[in-house]
Amino acid sequence: MSQTRPIDEHSMHTRTCGELRRENVGEEVTLTGWVSRRRDHGGLIFCDLRDREGITQLTFDPEHSDGDAFKIAETMRPEWPIKIHGVVRARGEETTNTKLATGEIEVLTDHAEVLNTSVTPPFQIEDGIETSEDTRLRYRYLDLRRPEMYANLKLRHVVAQAMRSALNKRGFLEVETPILANSTPEGARDYIVPSRPNPGKFYALPQSPQQFKQMLMVGGIERYYQIARCFRDEDLRADRQPEFTQVDIEMSFVKENDVIDMMEGVFQEVLEAAGVEHEFPLQRMPWKEAMDRFGCDRPDIRFGMELVELTEIVRDCGFGVFSKAVEAGNIVKAINCKGAGDWSRGEIEKLGNIASENGAKGMAWIAYTTDGKEKSPIIKFLGDEVHAKIKEAMNVEAGDLVLFAADTFDIANAVLSALRLHMADALDIPRPGHKLLWVVDFPMFKFDEETNKYAAEHHPFTMIPEADWDKIETDPLACGSYSYDIVMDGFEAGGGSIRIHNAELQKRVLARCGVDEEDMEVKFGHLIHALELGAPPHGGIAIGLDRLVMLLAGKQSIRDVIAFPKTSSASDPMTGAPNAVTAKQLKEVALRTL
Numbered sequence: 001m002s003q004t005r006p007i008d009e010h011s012m013h014t015r016t017c018g019e020l021r022r023e024n025v026g027e028e029v030t031l032t033g034w035v036s037r038r039r040d041h042g043g044l045i046f047c048d049l050r051d052r053e054g055i056t057q058l059t060f061d062p063e064h065s066d067g068d069a070f071k072i073a074e075t076m077r078p079e080w081p082i083k084i085h086g087v088v089r090a091r092g093e094e095t096t097n098t099k100l101a102t103g104e105i106e107v108l109t110d111h112a113e114v115l116n117t118s119v120t121p122p123f124q125i126e127d128g129i130e131t132s133e134d135t136r137l138r139y140r141y142l143d144l145r146r147p148e149m150y151a152n153l154k155l156r157h158v159v160a161q162a163m164r165s166a167l168n169k170r171g172f173l174e175v176e177t178p179i180l181a182n183s184t185p186e187g188a189r190d191y192i193v194p195s196r197p198n199p200g201k202f203y204a205l206p207q208s209p210q211q212f213k214q215m216l217m218v219g220g221i222e223r224y225y226q227i228a229r230c231f232r233d234e235d236l237r238a239d240r241q242p243e244f245t246q247v248d249i250e251m252s253f254v255k256e257n258d259v260i261d262m263m264e265g266v267f268q269e270v271l272e273a274a275g276v277e278h279e280f281p282l283q284r285m286p287w288k289e290a291m292d293r294f295g296c297d298r299p300d301i302r303f304g305m306e307l308v309e310l311t312e313i314v315r316d317c318g319f320g321v322f323s324k325a326v327e328a329g330n331i332v333k334a335i336n337c338k339g340a341g342d343w344s345r346g347e348i349e350k351l352g353n354i355a356s357e358n359g360a361k362g363m364a365w366i367a368y369t370t371d372g373k374e375k376s377p378i379i380k381f382l383g384d385e386v387h388a389k390i391k392e393a394m395n396v397e398a399g400d401l402v403l404f405a406a407d408t409f410d411i412a413n414a415v416l417s418a419l420r421l422h423m424a425d426a427l428d429i430p431r432p433g434h435k436l437l438w439v440v441d442f443p444m445f446k447f448d449e450e451t452n453k454y455a456a457e458h459h460p461f462t463m464i465p466e467a468d469w470d471k472i473e474t475d476p477l478a479c480g481s482y483s484y485d486i487v488m489d490g491f492e493a494g495g496g497s498i499r500i501h502n503a504e505l506q507k508r509v510l511a512r513c514g515v516d517e518e519d520m521e522v523k524f525g526h527l528i529h530a531l532e533l534g535a536p537p538h539g540g541i542a543i544g545l546d547r548l549v550m551l552l553a554g555k556q557s558i559r560d561v562i563a564f565p566k567t568s569s570a571s572d573p574m575t576g577a578p579n580a581v582t583a584k585q586l587k588e589v590a591l592r593t594l
Helices: 068-075 133-138 147-168 210-218 256-273 287-294 320-327 345-350 352-357 384-393 409-426 466-471 503-512 517-531 545-553 583-588
Strands: 028-040 045-051 054-060 081-090 105-114 192-194 202-204 223-231 243-252 283-286 331-338 365-368 400-407 436-440 445-448 453-456 483-488 491-498 538-544
Touching: 028 054, 045 068, 054 068, 068 105, 147 223, 147 243, 147 256, 147 545, 210 223, 210 243, 210 517, 210 538, 243 256, 243 491, 243 545, 256 436, 256 483, 256 491, 256 538, 283 287, 287 409, 287 436, 320 331, 320 400, 331 409, 345 352, 352 409, 400 409, 483 538, 491 545, 503 517, 538 545
Parallel strands: 054 105, 283 436
Antiparallel strands: 028 045, 028 081, 045 054, 081 105, 192 202, 223 243, 243 538, 331 400, 365 400, 436 483, 445 453, 483 491, 491 538
């Protein structure tokens, strides 16, 4: 293929493809980028040249080129990287492209150089493509050329830099902690790494830098942060990855309000850098209130449809499902889905699948149609008086659909929380902008039915109010904690706590979580010994960077804001990871496959 001589020996380009405007008319420019589209109009060839900043239209006219440039334009194809030289000129009014920032100009090209060629790409490099995610991940390097993907990564960069800047000016020191560490129980399975010099022994990749940052506080660092890589071998969903990034923050000589107040200042700067306005200070909602009103500890408060407890109203009603639940010490709650009252019985009963997925044995409902009718299989059992009280408590109007849950506190809340979010989508309830709040005052412990043990609601290093210390062994579920989550649009954007800095208290909490003395020494001995050596009161928070950027970008999955993410099966279609290793490699680390 014929090519022109090199256009410029000193610089690959003088301008980007997104910056030229009408005021640049008459300017000589050198541009580089990928061929996005090419249109041959006989005597003229038009090309959209794309780089990371945008698109500029090129015009190839055989009368205004060195000859080779037009020949190159005749042969070039999508995704060829090229370099051109030309003069910026204004487009006519009838050819102006108002969809492009550069739409008022074009570059009349006199020289061109092909920098490389490309086979036909597997999908069009443009926004809004209808291509499977597996294909996009297999060719992620092509997917990243799309403007929306570049914008996502640019936003991630802006957020990370704003976070660093805000913490730096508040006296924090960025410190790296080990990636190869010991295995400690932190709520998910560890990724383990065999040690070749120590056959039969393993490192674990950190689920978080929790213990290291606490030891930094013992070491007198006082204000630490790190944009840390974390690893958890757990089942995936839209906002989870096996490896993820968190902004890890810890402070010494602080109480809960000190951490929260400091973080509100940081968040205000980060949101401003991302172009988001939000009022501060943020609302603080106790955990119990969040569970009562929204059924979860990460409530989306941009819309209503709050949960209403009806336990006392239905205590002695004629509907056995409700009265027996109350008799067993459980609760009855409901939500009012305004606008769904005319749904068909079949549509309503499909919602029972959501209830069963969250642990319920069934789902009761009453539909109040817009023509004044009341439809439900349970009304006849309630009695007029109870039904009237339910309608009053639920603020029922024509066109409403009331959904009930009668079960344990945890299951009833989980069912209605899931139904609330589902119905908000189904009814297209507006949820404009972003809404942040703090959820505070979490319980310290929960009971894990699967393991038949008590476990920490946050983690076992969380400080308990001194008034509750005597309940650790006798009434653990009554223990409070100094813990706090920052919630954004129904997602936990970050979570933190004041930490235990007393070694004896730490051992009591670990023992209550089922850690025996031997495991306590092996897995937590380094931390406990550090706490014995003058550990200061300290606390902190970890912000999920991937999730925060996902929300700010308006995406539904953190995979859209990570350069090279894994699929829902924790695999990478692009590189083939995870893959097999050789027998020699396994032998070197004293392992063999089954």
